[in-house]
């Protein structure tokens with residue numbers, strides 16, 4: 833099981849976007865990276881192709897898991913994620929308020 837899911841609210845804790853927050857858009861399991869809306873934006877200059885107009889496009893690049901912290905929807909604090917199994921289900925829990933995320 834993975835610590836982050838699509839739609840999670842996260843805060844960047846290191847790097848050039850430190851302090852920014854956003855929602856997880858994509859989880860790159862094998863690279864241990866996340867794509868977060870509005871975070872780690874790079875500008876790409878694109879030429880004209882058949883399917884796209886020329887111009888400057890802003891793209892969210894993947895950011896390493898080590899640089900983000902999850903915001904707990906229950907207590908609103910940044911937290912680490914723990915796991916707890918209940919029967920066959922494994923739930924994510926907030927290490928601070930022990931709530932199921």
Ligand SMILES: [Zn+2]
Nearest residue numbers: 904907926929
């Ligand atoms: Zn919490």
